[in-house]
Amino acid sequence: MLLLPVLWWPTALLALVLFGDAAMSIRPMKFIQVCLDGVRFPREWWWTLVVIKLLATVGLIAGLAIPGVGFAANIGVVVYFLAAVYSHIRAGFLKQEFWLNCLGMLVLSVGVLLISYWI
Secondary structure (H helix, E strand, C coil): CCCCCCCCHHHHHHHHHHHHHHHHHHCCCHHHHHHHHHCCCCHHHHHHHHHHHHHHHHHHHHCCCCCCHHHHHHHHHHHHHHHHHHHHHHHCCCCHHHHHHHHHHHHHHHHHHHHHHCC
């Protein structure tokens, strides 16, 4: 395992996707609202998801130059989406938002981790 990504572009792609996700979460689109309501996440806490995603974006980008930071940020993103999967399963909300958004982002973040740090 390396502390800097072997390939920079998967990490940059994940950072871009997370930034877009954070931007869409500022004024949540309908599918995001349905997802958060479906897992019964309190509306007064929705802002925390924007902060978490923006911090992860910064960590991923910083990790392109600072050893260990990107790896830690990528692990954090994986854990975030594992928690989201757990929340969906626990709430019994296994609709399209779960399969496309939640699992899709988990697969992307795990894929980036494997490609960037274990090639």
